Amino acid sequence: MSTSPIHDFLTKYADSGTVRCHMPGHKGKENPADITEISGADSLFESDNGGGIIEQSERNAARIFRSYKTLYSCGGSTLAINAMLALAKLNSGKSEVIAPRYSHRAFISSCIHLGLSPVWVYPDEFLSAKVSAENIERLITPNTAAVFITSIDYYGGMCDIEPIARVCKRHGVPLLIDNAHGAYLAFCSGGLHPLRRGAAMCADSAHKTLPVLTGGAYLHIADKKFAPDAKEAMSIFGSSSPSYLILDSLDKFNALYMSDPDIIERVCGMLDMLKAALKAKGVPLYDSDRMRVTLDSLSAGSSGISTAEILRQNGIECEYADAARCVLLFGAYTTAEDIKRVYEVLTSRDIFPKATGVSALKFARVEKALDPREAFYLPKELIDINKAVGRICAGITAPCPPGVPLIMPGEIISAEAVRQLRALGVKYIQVLL
Template sequence: MARDGALMPTDPRGLRTDAPLLDAWLRFHERAPTPFTIPGHKQRHDLVGDVVAGDVPLYGGLDEVGLTVGVLAEAEARAARLWGADLCRFSTGGATHANQALALALGAPGDRVVVSRTLHRSLLLGLVLAGLDPVWVRPDLDAATGLPLGVPPSAVARALATHPEARAVLVGDPSYVGTVGDVAGLAEVAHRHGVPLIVDAAWAAHFGFHPALPRHALQLGADAVVVSAHKTLPACSQAALVLARTERLDAARLDAGVEATATTSPAGAVLASTDAARALLERDGEALLGAALDVVRRARARLAEVPGLVVLDGPHVDPLKLTLLLLGTGADGRAVERDLVAAGLPVEAAERDLVVAVVTLADTAATVGALVDAVVAAVQRHRGPARPVVTAAAFGVEPEPATTPREAFFAPAEPVAVDRAVGRVCAELVAPYPPGVPVLAPGERVTEAALAALTAARDAGVRIAYAADPSLATLRVVAGR
């Protein structure tokens, strides 16, 4: 144990015996070669500064150009064993790359897949790349908060009964705000229909590694899971893993999908940090996560004492994520965020009605305590009349598919005044946030109900996400349709 009651790991170099990519990265610096390979900075820091420090390529850096040493394959095999997968691939393109690789592994153009309406936009682009046709299912919505919960297995069962030709089920779980769904129930339904369950668990790389945390998706029966090592583990930005069991997935097809969408010049530092984070999680994860969970428990208790402030909590919430609902305080989350940034405490997200803070095993009682102090002061400073939840109407709008996302993506598009958009085919994703559930997606017909819900959310001060024109003065629609 060390500073602020948090468990301190040993020297990270002590991980190198269990992390082949980290060991290769350290060895590169220890021998200080004069490389005649990319990257073009050639390890000189006097040209553009230390911004390139630590930048070592995989090819000709961590390994030979022909990957003859096999350090990447060994690191991926170790991660597969840790998560209980048959196959693991590291990504230097984040969960975005991993989601798109999985989409390419699932079927042929024109095949249908059941997809959660809360999909990340990277998965929407995965559908476009693969030519897959979505059958949408919605998560439940918490009426008291306006936030999305998990997709109910009953909704997936209905979708698969209506579309027995569907090739897979794809969901995002946990949600961006930390709510956790019934992944085991979803896996049971998908497998009953003979199709794989794919889970975008970008925010859950830590799940399954402490008894107080939810089990991870593979433990719950999923066939593939995407996790972002850079989100909740101590890895570099863009570090992610795709982990799969291959009973219902073609391993060669998944490998091909990964290679088709990956850079051919992967950053060795990102790969080494992924390997190091995996080794740390395997060696010290339970102790480090336990210390972080204790800190967050105390933070939740203190924040819950603030009048009107709701701290998302309960058995179906990620215990490490601090999602604060401000409706009852009347404070504007964007004003709270400005105060936090001024105090040197930036948060993951801030909307008018909520603030989301990510806590990881790298945090301590001091860092989280400083955040809590600043939040309490900012909420008090900006307190005002309580506000109602305003996004439920938008959540209930039924989509009207007119064409596929792929056809809409490649079709000529044009912006039109919103009052002239009814009946046209939408060419973009449009979602009020929160809850982050799209009201319109590419290929869907713009309806009066959709525009009314979006306009009501905008007028109530809710941010309109993803749209090219967030003011909703215009919408991008398919030209000539």
């Protein structure tokens, strides 16, 4: 069987000289690989058991990730998260989902779409993936549909998934992992991919850490009971015209990995050495996963935003920076020259200029008045953030990155929440009338 059935088909079609009396309207002139579900191609949400090119390619992906089943998404992890939560609700008939407070906005939109109630676990730190099995277990009730954990977090922190998976198993609750930042974990040493740690399902953005076009992602299924309805669950949220350019890109990664299984470990090895060299030079690093270098600017008396600005002036653009940290994200195509350049800039410039009055964000606990779905569909207005204390939040205010809402629809906006939102540059917020 081909290692790149989608790519093979697209190449053959582009070379065939066929007159394209079908969508899309650019007739292959924008990009010859951009097709739709023509004869011989496949339809993303109907591809199961037909033996077509998408099914073959998804099977290749399942093989390299070692999942029971893998589905492609052309709508990022967002679509995979929507589908994963729909499957949890469909299989349990229940409506509560236990999740860390710093979940991505994709989780909240799923709650709005599906009428799920989030039950929050509060990690100690802003954006942190680190939640404990004990804290999760305390919150499990007979109405728990799933536990939903984000790991890797935006700073590169990781959750110890295995003990949480054991708790979930004991209570018969599926563990769903938002692994948007960790698709690459399947291809390097350490066995840290959520599928190896006991997750029932996980959503991986291929485009964040693998050489895949933006929008390419996977829904991986380990627990067989979720497989039969998975395509249907994806289809209720996804476009009926998924991008073949993204499918092609996902397909090509399977072939690339099969022909060069060290491709990810090689770059992780170079990054391990970079981090060791930076530490030896006294550069303060946050303890991140292997694909990131997270500069702990706050501990050096500076701010992550100032560090990012200096890097920019020196030809390095970071993935994310906030008051505390600056995150550099690498990938399979990062070269030894790129890493050398990063090392030179980080060690030869003052990347931590003194900053005063900087503190790390930490979100205060807020009171809930309504579930996100109820609040989202009630009449609302947009008001000045300075006038929002005491009002009920009605929308998702989540500057991106990291796309993590500090206040959710249905919550009462506190003075502390206003302070934090202003610190993130938010000027207006939607509230209930």
